[in-house]
Amino acid sequence: MSFSDLRASRKTKSYVTGAPARKDAKEVLLEQSPSLPLYRDLPLITEIRTCDTSGRGLWSKANLRAGQVLFAVKPHVAVLSTEKLDGYCSTCFGVAPPSGLKRCTQCRSVWYCDSTCQTKDWSVHKHECTSLQRWSKAAPSDDLSIPSDAIRCMGRILWKKQRKGLDSVWTGELDSMQSHRKSLPLSTSELYAHLAHSLVQYLGLSSPDELRQFGINSSGDLVDLISRFTTNTFTITDAALCPLGASVSPTVALINHSCDPNAVIVFPRASANPQAEEPLMHVVVLRNIVPGEEIMTAYIDTTLPRSLRQEGLKETYHFDCRCQLCESHLDVDPRESMWCPKACGGMCPLPTEENPLTRCNECKSAVQSTDAVLDAVRVGQEALDKATAVQFKDPAKARQLTTKLIPILTSAGLTPSCHPLLGLTILHKSFLISSFPSPCTQEYLDDTIRVARKAITGLTSIHREGHPVLGIALAELAKILAVDEPSPRETNGPGIYPPSGPPRLKLALDTFMRARNSLMIGFGMVNEGGEIGRHVREVLVSLEKEIGVWKQGVRNVLQDTPKLK
Numbered sequence: 001m002s003f004s005d006l007r008a009s010r011k012t013k014s015y016v017t018g019a020p021a022r023k024d025a026k027e028v029l030l031e032q033s034p035s036l037p038l039y040r041d042l043p044l045i046t047e048i049r050t051c052d053t054s055g056r057g058l059w060s061k062a063n064l065r066a067g068q069v070l071f072a073v074k075p076h077v078a079v080l081s082t083e084k085l086d087g088y089c090s091t092c093f094g095v096a097p098p099s100g101l102k103r104c105t106q107c108r109s110v111w112y113c114d115s116t117c118q119t120k121d122w123s124v125h126k127h128e129c130t131s132l133q134r135w136s137k138a139a140p141s142d143d144l145s146i147p148s149d150a151i152r153c154m155g156r157i158l159w160k161k162q163r164k165g166l167d168s169v170w171t172g173e174l175d176s177m178q179s180h181r182k183s184l185p186l187s188t189s190e191l192y193a194h195l196a197h198s199l200v201q202y203l204g205l206s207s208p209d210e211l212r213q214f215g216i217n218s219s220g221d222l223v224d225l226i227s228r229f230t231t232n233t234f235t236i237t238d239a240a241l242c243p244l245g246a247s248v249s250p251t252v253a254l255i256n257h258s259c260d261p262n263a264v265i266v267f268p269r270a271s272a273n274p275q276a277e278e279p280l281m282h283v284v285v286l287r288n289i290v291p292g293e294e295i296m297t298a299y300i301d302t303t304l305p306r307s308l309r310q311e312g313l314k315e316t317y318h319f320d321c322r323c324q325l326c327e328s329h330l331d332v333d334p335r336e337s338m339w340c341p342k343a344c345g346g347m348c349p350l351p352t353e354e355n356p357l358t359r360c361n362e363c364k365s366a367v368q369s370t371d372a373v374l375d376a377v378r379v380g381q382e383a384l385d386k387a388t389a390v391q392f393k394d395p396a397k398a399r400q401l402t403t404k405l406i407p408i409l410t411s412a413g414l415t416p417s418c419h420p421l422l423g424l425t426i427l428h429k430s431f432l433i434s435s436f437p438s439p440c441t442q443e444y445l446d447d448t449i450r451v452a453r454k455a456i457t458g459l460t461s462i463h464r465e466g467h468p469v470l471g472i473a474l475a476e477l478a479k480i481l482a483v484d485e486p487s488p489r490e491t492n493g494p495g496i497y498p499p500s501g502p503p504r505l506k507l508a509l510d511t512f513m514r515a516r517n518s519l520m521i522g523f524g525m526v527n528e529g530g531e532i533g534r535h536v537r538e539v540l541v542s543l544e545k546e547i548g549v550w551k552q553g554v555r556n557v558l559q560d561t562p563k564l565k
């Protein structure tokens, strides 16, 4: 849910238990007058409750099934990230059509599908347009000519607030989102001051006093705005979970966090008309929920080890996570695990500076190479941070880092689900897929398939089937398994991966089917797994036909071949 990054949620199989209803939940509390009915988007099968530890939250009043779309809402405000502005429509967030997008001729910074999308956005963009032009003129360099996503999003919040009315339900919902103003750590003051200054500049105000027109009457109100924005913003993603920008929905923001979530927020782009109401946020149930259970999503990447998750949650959301996963004491957490040094098939917890002694959970053999493992994890973490930071600006450099570090971490004994190996593998896979050579060689194709499979092995140890991240990764693997082989091998052996020829096609079919099952849950049954789920279904139909033709061909050959005497 972090606005800067898509942090997919994950789950370890061993934690698969229904979360017990929290005892400290109090009765329904809605801080609103009857004349201001907030959260009209909420379905009747949910209710808002408050509890001492996490404030308001959303609770289920009914049995909910995995794959059920609990509700779908249009965010109050959404903005594209700067680097996506020229590739997607700023209104519906649809990808540029083959005929291209239409650019706003005034600010020349935002793009639309067509005049329909442009007209829909005009009531807010007319303010934004002037601000963008002014900002660009004053920018010291080209790469600073567009303000950050946060500033553009907060600008939109204020203009829309003004338009909807400061006393409106719309504004009431926004203003009821949680602010941490009273408990902000000192370390945030510099960032907040910078954001406040940039926002005033972007809005073209000569003094903070002019913020009154937006209902901001004091510096406290301004801090509230920034705090509400950072605490309640969701990453907006495309149908394949690639981050596109930031969005704010007060209804969705009622949902509290768990590192072991029972729901997920996705943008499946499910409608037959891609422009209709998009971008639409769907809250999808990941596993069955019983009445009286709290609905929870993950705000951060749950493939991360506990310490990094806790750090991230504290920094952005200001709480100490006490979810089942954080409180559990597992023998071996797949996020921090290595193979048995005697290769008995068991696993050991990853050694740490504080706990260097580690043993296999099966044969109890001790890991001797502690220093080497610690070093590998440290350089792996540095490489992952660097590669993530430069992946768009300098993909060659990023790929160099992943190519170099994956073998080091693998030979240090880390399992595929272990951090930072899993992160590096996922990144490496995306580099391989995005730079398929033309013509593609068998070696490149097979290598990409192996890396994609390794990522899935890691993800499967953490996510349950049905998680959208797993569904997308499976669909990606299935797709590359179905690519025509440049030079198929003659033989297939039990230890050879990937197989070649017809067995490869069969494996692609099975992987597509597994992907489809996961996508149907993760992106919602009624959405048919979203845009990617529908695409997978189409490919499945044609692959089944292809395999059917091949089987028939084999049958014909067998029938035509004279029996051996």
Ligand SMILES: C[S@@+](CC[C@H](N)C(=O)[O-])C[C@H]1O[C@@H](n2cnc3c(N)ncnc32)[C@H](O)[C@@H]1O
Pocket (backbone or CB within 6 Å): 053, 054, 055, 056, 057, 176, 177, 178, 231, 232, 253, 254, 255, 256, 257, 258, 316, 317, 318, 319, 320, 321, 322, 323
């Ligand atoms: C998006 S809001 C969630 C709704 C919020 N509880 C409210 O009352 O509006 C995020 C904030 O809720 C609180 N929160 C969310 N999940 C929590 C958890 N598992 N434990 C403690 N606090 C939590 C934190 O204060 C966090 O900054």
